[in-house]
Amino acid sequence: VRGVRSTVDIRPFEDGDAEGIARLSTIVEWPSLKHPEVVRAVCTAPGATAYVAVADGELVGWAQALGDGVLQSHLSFVVVHPDHRRRGIGRLLVQATFQATGTKRMDLITDAAQAFYRGFEHKTMAGFRIYPGA
Numbered sequence: 443v444r445g446v447r448s449t450v451d452i453r454p455f456e457d458g459d460a461e462g463i464a465r466l467s468t469i470v471e472w473p474s475l476k477h478p479e480v481v482r483a484v485c486t487a488p489g490a491t492a493y494v495a496v497a498d499g500e501l502v503g504w505a506q507a508l509g510d511g512v513l514q515s516h517l518s519f520v521v522v523h524p525d526h527r528r529r530g531i532g533r534l535l536v537q538a539t540f541q542a543t544g545t546k547r548m549d550l551i552t553d554a555a556q557a558f559y560r561g562f563e564h565k566t567m568a569g570f571r572i573y574p575g576a
């Protein structure tokens with residue numbers, strides 16, 4: 443029914459989710475994740491934890507973190523489909539992913555989502571992204 447929101451399922455990444463994540467990455471213009479085989483590698487890498495959000499059978503969000511299983515993790519990706527934002531899905535994805543890493547703290551860098559991360563218990567630090575050049 444129009445205007446009635448469906449429930450959202452937050453569950454661990456499964457192999458068949460890669461196509462949906464690749465489609466979502468294309469919609470939000472994250473070109474490095476537009477190929478399902480890259481998504482699959484990212485989500486199943488050693489130390490990786492990934493969760494997806496599914497509404498009415500459609501994949502509407504996902505998150506991925508890399509962790510050491512004990513102390514420290516790094517949140518690499520979280521994205522929610524533009525039509526499904528501000529419903530708490532992003533927050534649930536981060537909470538589920540963080541919890542599943544089994545770590546005590548999670549670092550991340552962001553340009554655009556400061557307001558989103560400020561809603562978590564946090565401290566801010568300066569971040570760098572380095573590239574393989576000299």
Ligand SMILES: CC(C)(COP(=O)(O)OP(=O)(O)OC[C@H]1O[C@@H](n2cnc3c(N)ncnc32)[C@H](O)[C@@H]1OP(=O)(O)O)[C@@H](O)C(=O)NCCC(=O)NCCS
Pocket residue numbers: 470518519520521522523526527528529530531532533534551552553554555557558559561
């Ligand atoms: C950031 C993102 C994942 C948030 O997903 P979401 O499902 O909309 O987030 P939530 O609904 O869980 O938001 C939780 C709270 O964060 C804050 N928040 C989220 N998006 C916000 C925005 N655009 N502006 C201001 N506050 C925001 C609000 O306090 C919100 O609570 P409220 O809706 O009750 O006010 C989503 O906007 C997104 O996919 N953005 C593009 C990709 C991106 O920037 N990813 C993060 C960097 S890797």
